Amino acid sequence: MTQQIQVKTDNDNAFDIREFDLYYTDFHALKKINMEIPLNKVTAFIGPSGCGKSTLLRCFNRMNDLIEGVRTEGEIYHHDIEIHSKEVDVVQLRTDVGMVFQQPNPFPMSIYDNVAYGLRCQGVRDRKILDEVVETSLKQAALWDEVKDHLNRNATKLSGGQQQRLCIARAISLTPEVILMDEPTSALDPIATNKIEDLITELKESYTIIIVTHSMSQAARVSDMTAFFLLGDMIEFDVTEKVFHNPRDKRTEDYISGKFG
Amino acid sequence: MTTEQQNKSKTLIRERSAKRRSLYKSVDRTMQFIFRLCGLIAALMIILIVFFVAARGIQVFLPGYENPVSLGEFLTGMRWRSDQGVYGVLFIVINTIITAFFAGLIAFPLSVLSALMIVKIAPKRLSNALTTVVELLAAIPSVVYGVFASGAITDIVEKIAGWFNYTTFGGNSMLAVILLLAIMIYPTITSMAVVAIRAVPESHELGSLALGASRTQTNFKVVLSSAKSGIFAGLILGLGRAFGEATAVSMVAGNAFVGPTWNPFDLTRTLTTTMLSGLHETVGVDYDVRFSVGIVLMIIILITNLAINALRKKMESGD
Numbered sequence: 001m002t003q004q005i006q007v008k009t010d011n012d013n014a015f016d017i018r019e020f021d022l023y024y025t026d027f028h029a030l031k032k033i034n035m036e037i038p039l040n041k042v043t044a045f046i047g048p049s050g051c052g053k054s055t056l057l058r059c060f061n062r063m064n065d066l067i068e069g070v071r072t073e074g075e076i077y078h079h080d081i082e083i084h085s086k087e088v089d090v091v092q093l094r095t096d097v098g099m100v101f102q103q104p105n106p107f108p109m110s111i112y113d114n115v116a117y118g119l120r121c122q123g124v125r126d127r128k129i130l131d132e133v134v135e136t137s138l139k140q141a142a143l144w145d146e147v148k149d150h151l152n153r154n155a156t157k158l159s160g161g162q163q164q165r166l167c168i169a170r171a172i173s174l175t176p177e178v179i180l181m182d183e184p185t186s187a188l189d190p191i192a193t194n195k196i197e198d199l200i201t202e203l204k205e206s207y208t209i210i211i212v213t214h215s216m217s218q219a220a221r222v223s224d225m226t227a228f229f230l231l232g233d234m235i236e237f238d239v240t241e242k243v244f245h246n247p248r249d250k251r252t253e254d255y256i257s258g259k260f261g
Numbered sequence: 262m263t264t265e266q267q268n269k270s271k272t273l274i275r276e277r278s279a280k281r282r283s284l285y286k287s288v289d290r291t292m293q294f295i296f297r298l299c300g301l302i303a304a305l306m307i308i309l310i311v312f313f314v315a316a317r318g319i320q321v322f323l324p325g326y327e328n329p330v331s332l333g334e335f336l337t338g339m340r341w342r343s344d345q346g347v348y349g350v351l352f353i354v355i356n357t358i359i360t361a362f363f364a365g366l367i368a369f370p371l372s373v374l375s376a377l378m379i380v381k382i383a384p385k386r387l388s389n390a391l392t393t394v395v396e397l398l399a400a401i402p403s404v405v406y407g408v409f410a411s412g413a414i415t416d417i418v419e420k421i422a423g424w425f426n427y428t429t430f431g432g433n434s435m436l437a438v439i440l441l442l443a444i445m446i447y448p449t450i451t452s453m454a455v456v457a458i459r460a461v462p463e464s465h466e467l468g469s470l471a472l473g474a475s476r477t478q479t480n481f482k483v484v485l486s487s488a489k490s491g492i493f494a495g496l497i498l499g500l501g502r503a504f505g506e507a508t509a510v511s512m513v514a515g516n517a518f519v520g521p522t523w524n525p526f527d528l529t530r531t532l533t534t535t536m537l538s539g540l541h542e543t544v545g546v547d548y549d550v551r552f553s554v555g556i557v558l559m560i561i562i563l564i565t566n567l568a569i570n571a572l573r574k575k576m577e578s579g580d
Contacts, residue, residue, distance in 0.1 A: 061471060066467070091473045094472065105468040106468075107487070117469070121473060121475070121482070
């Protein structure tokens with residue numbers, strides 16, 4: 001991503017979204033979204049089911065490309081580059097924008113191979129480098145101490161919470177700038193959820209995190225910025241504290257106070 | 262509704278449900294009995310077959326038998342001359358393993374790639390067409406494969422032999438058997454692999470793509486390794502068919518008297534062809550010894566299954 005296509009004004013953002021629309025064939029899923037997602041902050045997307053928050057998240061690493069019938073208009077800039085432009089290599093983009101899914105999805109292979117997978121796909125074969133990356137990634141994902149003695153064990157044998165931390169380690173292994181998290185704790189028990197939330201707070205130092213969540217308390221706990229979506233519109237986007245305590249929009253207030261959802 | 266009415270209807274419901282419950286209970290009991298019976302029949306069939314074949318096959322080695330065969334010579338022998346009363350099965354075992362192994366070696370990669378093509382790569386209509394083709398191939402009776410082999414494959418083998426300055430017995434050869442078996446087990450392994458690959462959760466693929474892996478990397482590294490277990494089950498079934506196929510193989514094997522056969526253009530003899538050919542034109546020891554061959558065949562299939570299962574477990578545990 002060296003080529004500069006269109007210069008933007010502000011360089012402190014991970015993503016600049018401008019007049020962005022997305023359609024699933026005829027369904028208008030995202031409507032004229034304009035927002036700037038800051039670097040090295042945790043940004044939370046909240047809103048009722050079907051509001052488009054996950055759809056927008058999947059635009060950032062172009063996972064929507066895989067869904068038939070998706071059409072987009074408008075722009076999303078990632079460091080001066082429009083991510084839908086022809087110059088963008090999707091593989092490159094995805095190594096720079098990692099993703100953690102709702103259901104932990106470790107591959108049915110060893111813990112080591114899971115973490116080394118991304119690098120190996122990039123052609124890294126050097127055992128020393130792989131060992132090092134596996135260790136640092138697992139350490140960063142707060143899983144190292146639990147698994148260091150059996151890195152050869154099949155990853156599917158880990159508990160749900162451990163699996164999700166492994167998926168985070170897997171994403172970290174490519175040293176991305178941004179980590180997208182699509183309801184990363186909705187399949188986990190409260191203790192595992194706590195661990196992931198603590199981890200998010202730690203990771204914020206080195207990564208930009210965008211998290212979609214159904215739990216408003218989670219958004220309030222972990223995020224710096226919160227965006228509220230409703231029926232494909234971005235209703236409000238501001239500092240988390242402000243969104244939760246002093247929302248500008250009546251609909252945000254109603255959603256946060258539990259009047260609908 | 263008054264309280265009285267409510268009570269009345271409640272009693273009614275209770276009476277009814279009591280009747281129902283006893284009915285359900287007896288249905289449950291009957292069904293349980295039927296299920297147990299089915300299990301018992303399945304188990305009995307295996308026991309009966311194994312016992313019958315074993316009893317008949319072992320008797321030829323016992324001293325009380327008329328013209329008994331020496332067990333040692335049977336197990337280590339490299340000649341099978343029923344006209345001379347010589348029955349050595351070892352070379353036949355080796356032939357059988359070689360032909361099944363090479364058939365598997367040809368068919369397995371083709372099957373796995375075809376399955377990947379059908380499930381992940383081909384557009385929907387082509388994928389449906391290919392699935393139908395594979396199903397049809399699996400449904401062709403083995404005797405039809407047999408005439409195809411003796412008419413077509415033998416010609417090809419004869420030509421190939423010509424290139425290397427070899428002559429064949431009308432194309433009947435080990436190579437013909439291998440090619441025939443490869444064609445026959447291809448649909449078996451493919452259809453199992455298709456099922457296994459279809460069952461791979463989409464989340465694995467998405468996870469791989471989200472890590473910047475290409476489609477091909479995803480298919481080979483994640484999809485195939487997730488489907489490993491089912492693909493190996495397909496391999497077991499395929500090899501089982503390769504070991505067990507008698508009719509078609511008999512039509513091109515040529516039934517060599519001695520062996521093992523190392524030259525692919527030479528005649529061969531497998532356990533199944535030995536059991537089948539001339540079965541109805543013979544009596545006495547030549548008839549009974551076929552049961553002994555049957556025991557050997559069952560043991561080989563059992564060992565192969567165990568070995569593949571062990572290999573699969575080793576690959577899955579990752580240790």
